Amino acid sequence: MSAVSPxxxxxxxxxxxxxxxxxxxxxxxxxxxxxxxxLFVPMMFGATSKSVPLVIFYxxxxxxxxxxxxxxxxxxxxxxxxxxLRTVRNQWVHVAAFVVAGxxxxxxxGALFSTLPIIGFSVCTAVAAGIGRLxxxxxxxxxxxxxxx
Numbered sequence: 107m108s109a110v111s112p113x114x115x116x117x118x119x120x121x122x123x124x125x126x127x128x129x130x131x132x133x134x135x136x137x138x139x140x141x142x143x144x145l146f147v148p149m150m151f152g153a154t155s156k157s158v159p160l161v162i163f164y165x166x167x168x169x170x171x172x173x174x175x176x177x178x179x180x181x182x183x184x185x186x187x188x189x190x191l192r193t194v195r196n197q198w199v200h201v202a203a204f205v206v207a208g209x210x211x212x213x214x215x216g217a218l219f220s221t222l223p224i225i226g227f228s229v230c231t232a233v234a235a236g237i238g239r240l241x242x243x244x245x246x247x248x249x250x251x252x253x254x255x
Contacts, residue, residue: 123195123249126188130245135184138238139176143168145230150221175215183211184235195248201239208235 118125126134147165187207191200209232216227 118249119192120249120251122192124192124197124200125247125249126242126245127247130242131181131185131188133245134238134242135176135181137241138180138184138234139169139172141237142176142230142234143172145233146227149226149230179211179215180231180235183207184238195250197243197246201236204239205232205236208232211235 143165147161147168151161151164184204184207187203188200191203194200209228212228212231213224215231216224
């Protein structure tokens with residue numbers, strides 16, 4: 107006879123409903139970063155650009171050099187927002203919160219550093235943040251047990 111082991115105990119706070127590990131956080135940040143580059147460069151150079159290799163080159167450059175602001179600004183905002191949303195079970199609320207935070211961060215950073223109108227930069231960051239959060243939907247650990255406290 108084999109003994110059936112009980113399911114592992116929830117190692118987090120009993121009130122936490124959705125938890126993401128560091129690997130999932132990195133995946134979400136990378137997907138957001140790639141999405142931002144794919145949206146921002148064509149918007150900056152125009153969707154009708156006849157020089158596709160040049161646009162691809164600029165996408166690669168933005169991916170490399172955009173890593174510093176993404177990891178310095180976007181990653182901490184995403185990590186703090188995810189920490190604040192741990193008690194919320196509905197992941198659509200998480201996606202909506204990331205879109206709103208992306209819009210706000212995009213407006214702030216876009217006002218300071220971008221040559222695009224603020225709305226264009228904000229849309230790029232909002233969509234990228236939302237898609238990044240959607241990309242890790244299945245990577246989060248969920249707790250459906252009632253809270254003891």
